[in-house]
Amino acid sequence: MARPRFDKLDPARRKAILEVAAEEFAEHGFEGASYNRILERAGFSKGVAYYYFEGKEDLYATVLELTLEGLLGQVAEWTPPRDAEDFWSQLRRTYVTLLDFLMSDERSGRLLHGMSQARMNPKLQGAWLRFEAPLMGWLQRVLADGRKVAAVRTDVPEGLLLAAMMGMGQATDFWLLEQWERHGERGLRRGAEQAFSLFMDLAADRPRA
Amino acid sequence: MARPRFDKLDPARRKAILEVAAEEFAEHGFEGASYNRILERAGFSKGVAYYYFEGKEDLYATVLELTLEGLLGQVAEWTPPRDAEDFWSQLRRTYVTLLDFLMSDERSGRLLHGMSQARMNPKLQGAWLRFEAPLMGWLQRVLADGRKVAAVRTDVPEGLLLAAMMGMGQATDFWLLEQWERHGERGLRRGAEQAFSLFMDLAADRPRA
């Protein structure tokens, strides 16, 4: 994740390449982005590039990490819920905050959107692992809290529920984007409510036959 | 999807390249696979390759189509359900049949697994569109049947539910693969039962507050 020297690089140049890279990766995704083009636009020679980064994947991971930090800074306030109701309302608020952030910062949205593709790209598994842990960790803690207050089901393995929720989140993300494009912000918010209700039905603890 | 002439090509050569390509794509996915390597192994020159296929993407789509045909041949028996119970039991049977097929034919499994990545690859959207229609169409018809017998919820847009189910299916697919590797066939079957129960909780019609 960016060689240590990178911290000592002139801040202007540091910012320059991160900016250019963010733009390029946001627009074309990881595969589609051209490392050479990024370097050229940022005024980096090959030698310099590989002096500060291990390679394309490394630069990508660095950009993503910064983006994720920005996101988590907005979202992270989570307190142990009092009861099931409190749990779901906190989770809903978090979900909405997240959407607000993604709407307000299109580039970050695209980058994070691309990240979910990265998850399945064999070339990027190294990079993905660094994000999986904190992200999954957060969700895991939240779900654990939910279980404590009997808000989240316990009849199914944790890993399965986690995977299902992540997958659904990713897929509905696409769908929400469509709603946004077609019906504007109102459409997005309505869609988000509906998507969230799906999450609840999927994860909620409830009496079974 | 393979130029028309491809049908007239000597069946042995036809089979040869499809075989080699399936192997390569199954092992490395679309991006990771090398078109040049496929051609070399199949004994195809560049000229021949571009005479019969439009390019890498075209060959990939052709291979996927054949694989999907094989899958649908196994799974497709679907009759309009009598009632909700019949609906869910048919769907469960279909799900299990699908898993059986994927277990029995690892290469097809990998290819289809890769296809779901393709869905989000901008380069492959052309190819994806050809599969999306029939696949989504099938699922759409099934869900419509489910609604008729009050098995499937109607309080949420069809497209959202569709997207959510596809995403969840894809994600749990990964999880199931893990179960299979770690706990063998028994683990897979147990996992599949649990995954299916998630599908039901997600999509089932039920009284709401």
Place this chain on the structure above:
DNA sequence: GCATCTCTAGACCAGTGGTCCAACCATCGG
């Protein structure tokens, strides 16, 4: 026997990410 059309081989192209090395430059010890 000539012309037309199908088919084939492979040279070639621009672009990819990555490696490597010679040289530049600042700092430091003497």
Place this chain on the structure above:
DNA sequence: CCGATGGTTGGACCACTGGTCTAGAGATGC
């Protein structure tokens, strides 16, 4: 002030990617 050391830098070069193009071989029809 000199030379050495080690952190920087530019850019030639590499193997490889998917894709284009052309010259000609081989078959077929008239």
